[in-house]
Amino acid sequence: MIVPPLPRLLLEPLVRNALVEDLGRAGDITTDAIVPEEARAETALVARQPGVVAGIDLALLAFQLIDGTIEIAIERRDGSPIAPGDTIATVAGPTRGILTAERVALNFLCHLSGVASATASIVAALRDQRTRVTCTRKTLPGLRAVQKYAVRLGGGANHRFGLDDAVLIKDNHVAAAGGIGPAVERARAAIGHLVKIEVEVDTLAQLEEALACNVDAVLLDNMSLEELRRAVRMAAGRVITEASGRITPTTAPEVAATGVDLISVGWLTHSAATLDIGLDYRR
DSSP states (O other): OOOOOOOHHHHHHHHHHHHHHHHTTTOOHHHHHHSOTTOEEEEEEEESSOEEOOOHHHHHHHHHHHOTTOEEEESSOTTOEEOTTOEEEEEEEEHHHHHHHHHHHHHHHHHHHHHHHHHHHHHHHTTTSSOEEEOOSOOOTTOHHHHHHHHHHTTOBOOOSSTTSSEEEOHHHHHHHTSHHHHHHHHHHHSOTTOOEEEEESSHHHHHHHHHTTOSEEEEESOOHHHHHHHHHHHTTSSEEEEESSOOTTTHHHHHTTTOSEEEOTHHHHTOOOOOEEEEEOO
16 A cells, blocks of 8 residues: 655644754864865665664755755655665765764654564564554654654554544543443534544443444453454444454564454554664764
8 A cells, every 4th residue: 555645734743843943053063173074975875674664754854954955866665675784775874964864763763664674574474364563642742643643654554643632531531421321422422423432341241332322333342352353243243343462573463363443553553663774974
C-alpha cells in the first residue's frame, strides 16, 4: 500500500521548533568557530541497521531551513526497506549548514524510522493472519501526526488521532457513569451520526454488557488467549474486536490466532527504539 507523504505545512513547524531549540541564543558556536564560511561538503545519510525509512522529509527540511542552498538527492524514500550500508540520501552544500542541521535531521529520521521498523516487525509476524496491527494515542507530545504516519509506513493502521474523532469508553469512564450501559447511552446521545463507539472491557461479563449496547467495537484489554477466543465467539462478527496488552512480535501471532480483528500496540510510538542512521562525510 502506498502511503502519501504528509503536507509540508504540517511538518515545517515541528522542524522549525526543533532547530530553534537546538540553536539556542547564539547559534552553532562549535561549527562557526571551526569551519570556514566558504567550506563545502558532500555527505550521505547512511543506514547502520536494517529497517524501514520514515521521516526523510523532516530530515531534509532541517537542512533546507538552515541553508536553502543545500542540495539533497533522495535514494530511499519513506516506506523503503533498508539494509546496513544503504544510502538514504546525499546532502551536499555549505559545510556549516549541513553540520548545524545534522542532529535535528537525524533525530527525526532515526526516531520515525524506528517506529516504522518496529511496526513492520509485528506486521511481518502476522503475514499469514488477517489481524491488523494498530497504534494508540500513546504518542510523544507534538509528534502524533508524524508517529502515526510512521506506523502506516511500517504497514500498520492508525487508531483514533485524538479525543475528538471517536468515542473510546475506558474503565474510568465506566466507573464515573456507573456502568457500561449508562456510559454508552450518554455517549450516543451526545455524538454525531458518523462517530463510532468503542468500549474497553477486562472481563467476558463486561463484554456481554457492551455487546448488549450495540457498540461498534470492543477493546479486549489484557485478556488471556482463552478469554480472547471466547470473546471472539461471543462477538460473532457483530463488532470489531481489538486486543491489547503488552503484545510483541513474539506473542502477536498467537494473539492473532484467537481471531481478533485488531491488535493495538502502544509501545510502537512511546517506546520504539531508534533506528541507527548516520551522516557520513564523503568529501
